[in-house]
Amino acid sequence: MRLTNAPEPAKTSIDAAARIAPKRDPETLAIKRRARVDQQTESPASARPSHWRPDIEGLRALAVGAVIAAHIGFPYMAGGFVGVDVFFVISGFLITSLLLREIDKTGTVSIAGFYARRAVRLLPAAATVLLATLWAAWLWLPRTRLGEIAADAAAAALNIINLRLAQEGTDYLNAEVPPSPLQHFWSLAVEEQFYIVWPLVLLAIAFLGTKFGRPGKFTAARHRNRGPGRTLAITAFLVIAGGVSFWMSAAWTAGDPVWSYFGIHTRAWELAVGALIAVAAGGIRAHAPKWAAALASWAGLALITASVFILDEHTVFPGTAALLPVAGCALVIAAGCAPHRFGAQSLLGIRPAQFVGKISYGLYLWHWPLIMIGPAVMGLEEVRLRHYLLLMAVAFLLTIATFYLVENPIRTKRPLVQVPSRALAMGGGLITAMLAVSLLMVQQPMPAEENGEAAEITGDDSTVWEMIGESSDVESVPANITPSLDDAGTDEPALYADGCVSGREGTDLAENCVFGDPEGSKTIVLFGDSHAAQWFPAFNQLAEASGWQLLPFAKANCSVSVAIEHDNQLGRRYTECEEWKEKAFAEIERIEPDVVVTSAYDNKEILADDPDAAWADGWAESLDRLDDAADEVYYLADSANPPGDTPACLAEHTDNVTACVVDVEQATTRPERRALAIETIEAETDATVVDPIPWMCDMENDTCPVVVGNLLVYRDANHLSPRFVAELTPQVAAAIPLEAQHADAR
Structure with a gap:
C-alpha cells in the first residue's frame, strides 16, 4: 500500500562519469540514464528530494489509522475502510509522478526497472507478514481453515487475492466463515493489477511521442516545454479509463457488491484520479493561488474525516459513496502542489503523523492478521475493544521491527536497486518461497487421522x-x-x-x-x-x-x-x-x-x-x-x-x-x-x-x-x-x- 516519496541522492559516480566521458552511442547513454533514475528512486531516506511531500506522509498515517479504527470497532468510525481509497489515490499520484520524471530524464520507461523497484519496496515486508501469518494460523487456528488460508496466501503472493475473495464472497455457503487473516492483501493486488497496464501505456505514449512528436518534458520546472501531444494522450487515457471505471462502480455496486468492492474494474478510477493530479501538478504549482490551495487542503481533509464518520457497513460501497474520500484526498494532494504554511500540511506534517506515515505500509500489513489470529493466541472467546487495542500495540512493535530490520535495509541496498535483474530475482525468490510454504501447509495431516475408526452407518444394520x-x-x-x-x-x-x-x-x-x-x-x-x-x-x-x-x-x-x-x-x-x-x-x-x-x-x-x-x-x-x-x-x-x-x-x-x-x-x-x-x-x-x-x-x-x-x-x-x-x-x-x-x- 505504501509508496515512498522517492528521495534524490547526492551526485553519484555515474553522474560524474557522464560529465567527463567521451561521446557514446545512444544505446549506452540510454542505459546510463535509466541507471541514474533507478539510483535516484532508491536512495536513502535521509536524502529527501525537493518533491518529497510531508502532507502525503501525513495522509498515509490518517488512512492507516482510519482502517485500523474501523477493523477493531472503534466507536463512530465504521467508515474507516475509506482509508484504502485514500491509499489508492496516493499510489496513483506517486507512481505516476515517478514514471513521468523517468520519462523526463530518459525519454522512456524502463519496465524492468519499474517492477524491480516495486519488488524491492513491497515484497520483503509482504513476504515477512505472509509467512508469519501462515505460521501463526498453523499454530492457533482450526486445521479445517488451513487449506483456505494457504490458498489465500498463494493468491496474495500472485497478486490475485482480490479475485479469489470476490469469488469466495459470492458463495452463500461461505457467508459465515470467518474472514481470512490475509484478506487485506486484496488492496495490494488491485494496485499491482493497475500497474501491470499503466507503465506500458506510458511507455507506448513516450515511444510514439519520441517517434512522431516534438521532444517535450514533463517536469514542473520545464512545464512550458512539455510535449502537448504526450500530455493530452496521457490525460485522455486517464479520463476515459477512469470515467469508465467510475461508471462501473456507480452502476454495478448495488447489484454486485462483492465483485465491486474487490474488483479492479470499480477501483481503477481512484488510482486514475491520483495519476491525473500528477499530470497536472506542474500547472497547479505554477498557477494555483496559494491561499486557495490552503483552503482546498483543509476542505479535502474535512471530506476524508467526514467519510470516516458518515459511512458505515451498510453503505453501498464503493459506488458513488467513494467520491467523498477520493475527492477529499485529491484536494489535499493537489493543494500540496502549491503548499501554503497555513494549509493542512501544518497538521499532517507533525512528527507523529510523519512517523506513522513512514511505517504505514507495514502497519497495514500487520494489523489484520493480529485482529484475526490474536484472540485465538490469547484464548479469548469474547473480544473487546481493549483487547484489540493491545493487539494493535503489538502490531505497532512488529511494524517497527519489520521496517528497520527488513523493509528499509532491503529497499536501500545498492546491489539490488542499481541492477533490476537482481531485484526481480529476489522478488521471484520470495514469491516462490511463499507458494512453497502455502503448498507445504496444505499437506499437513488432520490430527483425527491418527484416531480409530467408527462403525459405519449403513442404514440397514445401523441407523x-x-x-x-x-x-x-x-x-x-x-x-x-x-x-x-x-x-x-x-x-x-x-x-x-x-x-x-x-x-x-x-x-x-x-x-x-x-x-x-x-x-x-x-x-x-x-x-x-x-x-x-x-x-x-x-x-x-x-x-x-x-x-x-x-x-x-x-x-x-x-x-x-x-x-x-x-x-x-x-x-x-x-x-x-x-x-x-x-x-x-x-x-x-x-x-x-x-x-x-x-x-x-x-x-x-x-x-x-x-x-x-x-x-x-x-x-x-x-x-x-x-x-x-x-x-x-x-x-x-x-x-x-x-x-x-x-x-x-x-x-x-x-x-x-x-x-x-x-x-x-x-x-x-x-x-x-x-x-x-x-x-x-x-x-x-x-x-x-x-x-x-x-x-x-x-x-x-x-x-x-x-x-x-x-x-x-x-x-x-x-x-x-x-x-x-x-x-x-x-x-x-x-x-x-x-x-x-x-x-x-x-
Missing part, C-alpha cells in the same frame, strides 16, 4: 436414529469420519453442482431442475433457502422410491416468508429475493403440485418494527397462498444449529468431541422467533408443521451430537451434511409420506 442417544458422549473424532473435516466445507447437496440453487444476485428461477423420478405422475416441491436445500438428499431418495417428481425452488438466503429481508452481504434490502420469490409462487401456482415442503433459516434480518412478528405473519401469508396451489403444504421448521463452525471445533478437539456438543436450547437459532412462527402457522393456516430437531438431537438427554457413528452431522456453522440428511430419509418419510406411484398406475 442414525438408533445411535443418536449414544452419540453425545463420543470422545474422539473417528479417522473415517464422513465427510472428512478437510472436505466438509465443500460437501454440498447435488443440486448445487447442477445449478439448481439461485445465487444472491439472480432473480430468475433455475431451469431443467427435475429430480426424483422425472417421469412421475405426482410432484413434490421443495421451496426455500439453503436450509431447505440441505434436505434435498432425503427428499430426492423419497421421491425416487415413491415415483414422484421433485422440483426444488431454492435461492441463497431467501426465505418463503413474505417478510422484507435485509441481506448483510449485499448491505441493503434483499429485493432480488422478493422478485425471485414472486416468480417461484407464480410457477408453483401454474404447476399445482401435490405437495409443497417449505423451510428456511430462522436467523434472518427482517426490516420491521417487530421483526419476529413480521417473520411469523409473513410465513402465514405465504403458506396460505401455497395452500391454494397445492394439495398439501408442509412447514419444515429450522434444524438445530450449534453455535460456531462444527468442523472447525472438531479439528481443535479431535480427542474431546464433547467440547463441541451443546444442549438443545443452545442449538436452536432464535428460539422465540421459531416458536412464534410455529404457533402462528398452526393457528392461522392449514399447513402441517414438522419439527426436525428430534431427528438430530437426543431429546432425553437434551443434547445435540455433532458426530453420529462415522457421520459428521454439520458441514459448517449451520448446514447439515448431505450424508447425514440422507440417513434421515426414514424420519422424513414418516413425517411427510408420499403415496407410492407404481408403473402400471402411470
Whole structure:
C-alpha cells in the first residue's frame, strides 16, 4: 500500500562519469540514464528530494489509522475502510509522478526497472507478514481453515487475492466463515493489477511521442516545454479509463457488491484520479493561488474525516459513496502542489503523523492478521475493544521491527536497486518461497487421522436414529469420519453442482431442475433457502422410491416468508429475493403440485418494527397462498444449529468431541422467533408443521451430537451434511409420506 516519496541522492559516480566521458552511442547513454533514475528512486531516506511531500506522509498515517479504527470497532468510525481509497489515490499520484520524471530524464520507461523497484519496496515486508501469518494460523487456528488460508496466501503472493475473495464472497455457503487473516492483501493486488497496464501505456505514449512528436518534458520546472501531444494522450487515457471505471462502480455496486468492492474494474478510477493530479501538478504549482490551495487542503481533509464518520457497513460501497474520500484526498494532494504554511500540511506534517506515515505500509500489513489470529493466541472467546487495542500495540512493535530490520535495509541496498535483474530475482525468490510454504501447509495431516475408526452407518444394520442417544458422549473424532473435516466445507447437496440453487444476485428461477423420478405422475416441491436445500438428499431418495417428481425452488438466503429481508452481504434490502420469490409462487401456482415442503433459516434480518412478528405473519401469508396451489403444504421448521463452525471445533478437539456438543436450547437459532412462527402457522393456516430437531438431537438427554457413528452431522456453522440428511430419509418419510406411484398406475 505504501509508496515512498522517492528521495534524490547526492551526485553519484555515474553522474560524474557522464560529465567527463567521451561521446557514446545512444544505446549506452540510454542505459546510463535509466541507471541514474533507478539510483535516484532508491536512495536513502535521509536524502529527501525537493518533491518529497510531508502532507502525503501525513495522509498515509490518517488512512492507516482510519482502517485500523474501523477493523477493531472503534466507536463512530465504521467508515474507516475509506482509508484504502485514500491509499489508492496516493499510489496513483506517486507512481505516476515517478514514471513521468523517468520519462523526463530518459525519454522512456524502463519496465524492468519499474517492477524491480516495486519488488524491492513491497515484497520483503509482504513476504515477512505472509509467512508469519501462515505460521501463526498453523499454530492457533482450526486445521479445517488451513487449506483456505494457504490458498489465500498463494493468491496474495500472485497478486490475485482480490479475485479469489470476490469469488469466495459470492458463495452463500461461505457467508459465515470467518474472514481470512490475509484478506487485506486484496488492496495490494488491485494496485499491482493497475500497474501491470499503466507503465506500458506510458511507455507506448513516450515511444510514439519520441517517434512522431516534438521532444517535450514533463517536469514542473520545464512545464512550458512539455510535449502537448504526450500530455493530452496521457490525460485522455486517464479520463476515459477512469470515467469508465467510475461508471462501473456507480452502476454495478448495488447489484454486485462483492465483485465491486474487490474488483479492479470499480477501483481503477481512484488510482486514475491520483495519476491525473500528477499530470497536472506542474500547472497547479505554477498557477494555483496559494491561499486557495490552503483552503482546498483543509476542505479535502474535512471530506476524508467526514467519510470516516458518515459511512458505515451498510453503505453501498464503493459506488458513488467513494467520491467523498477520493475527492477529499485529491484536494489535499493537489493543494500540496502549491503548499501554503497555513494549509493542512501544518497538521499532517507533525512528527507523529510523519512517523506513522513512514511505517504505514507495514502497519497495514500487520494489523489484520493480529485482529484475526490474536484472540485465538490469547484464548479469548469474547473480544473487546481493549483487547484489540493491545493487539494493535503489538502490531505497532512488529511494524517497527519489520521496517528497520527488513523493509528499509532491503529497499536501500545498492546491489539490488542499481541492477533490476537482481531485484526481480529476489522478488521471484520470495514469491516462490511463499507458494512453497502455502503448498507445504496444505499437506499437513488432520490430527483425527491418527484416531480409530467408527462403525459405519449403513442404514440397514445401523441407523442414525438408533445411535443418536449414544452419540453425545463420543470422545474422539473417528479417522473415517464422513465427510472428512478437510472436505466438509465443500460437501454440498447435488443440486448445487447442477445449478439448481439461485445465487444472491439472480432473480430468475433455475431451469431443467427435475429430480426424483422425472417421469412421475405426482410432484413434490421443495421451496426455500439453503436450509431447505440441505434436505434435498432425503427428499430426492423419497421421491425416487415413491415415483414422484421433485422440483426444488431454492435461492441463497431467501426465505418463503413474505417478510422484507435485509441481506448483510449485499448491505441493503434483499429485493432480488422478493422478485425471485414472486416468480417461484407464480410457477408453483401454474404447476399445482401435490405437495409443497417449505423451510428456511430462522436467523434472518427482517426490516420491521417487530421483526419476529413480521417473520411469523409473513410465513402465514405465504403458506396460505401455497395452500391454494397445492394439495398439501408442509412447514419444515429450522434444524438445530450449534453455535460456531462444527468442523472447525472438531479439528481443535479431535480427542474431546464433547467440547463441541451443546444442549438443545443452545442449538436452536432464535428460539422465540421459531416458536412464534410455529404457533402462528398452526393457528392461522392449514399447513402441517414438522419439527426436525428430534431427528438430530437426543431429546432425553437434551443434547445435540455433532458426530453420529462415522457421520459428521454439520458441514459448517449451520448446514447439515448431505450424508447425514440422507440417513434421515426414514424420519422424513414418516413425517411427510408420499403415496407410492407404481408403473402400471402411470
